[in-house]
Amino acid sequence: xxxxxxxxxxxxxxxxxxxxxxxxxxxxxxxxxxxxxxxxxxxxxxxxxxxxxxxxxxxxxxxxxxxxxxxxxxxxxxxxxxxxxxxxxxxxxxxxxxxxxxxxxxxxxxxxxxxxxxxxxxxxxxxxx
Numbered sequence: 001x002x003x004x005x006x007x008x009x010x011x012x013x014x015x016x017x018x019x020x021x022x023x024x025x026x027x028x029x030x031x032x033x034x035x036x037x038x039x040x041x042x043x044x045x046x047x048x049x050x051x052x053x054x055x056x057x058x059x060x061x062x063x064x065x066x067x068x069x070x071x072x073x074x075x076x077x078x079x080x081x082x083x084x085x086x087x088x089x090x091x092x093x094x095x096x097x098x099x100x101x102x103x104x105x106x107x108x109x110x111x112x113x114x115x116x117x118x119x120x121x122x123x124x125x126x127x128x129x
Contacts, residue, residue, distance in 0.1 A: 063111035
């Protein structure tokens with residue numbers, strides 16, 4: 001179910017599981033995390049190391065194994081703390097992408113298109129082609 005506060009997204013999100021590294025602006029300490037959904041405009045970063053909304057972060061993540069990671073400047077727009085007993089949704093942050101190179105934007109677009117195609121038509125289903 002999509003909550004009302006996120007209905008205004010400009011780009012649809014695609015479920016994914018990408019390892020990512022983020023750091024706060026002007027901070028050298030990096031945090032490993034997992035991106036569980038992704039779009040051209042942002043992502044959900046699953047992590048217990050939360051930062052407040054409005055924080056500028058730098059994300060790096062791989063969409064293909066043979067190239068350098070994508071590098072994105074993003075702003076934290078919302079935070080989910082998670083439940084203390086671990087029974088609810090995991091803690092993490094919704095981030096909005098603010099800046100990435102045209103090359104990285106092209107790679108992200110191709111990656112998302114590939115995921116949507118696999119979701120719609122199946123991967124490895126033995127079809128002709």
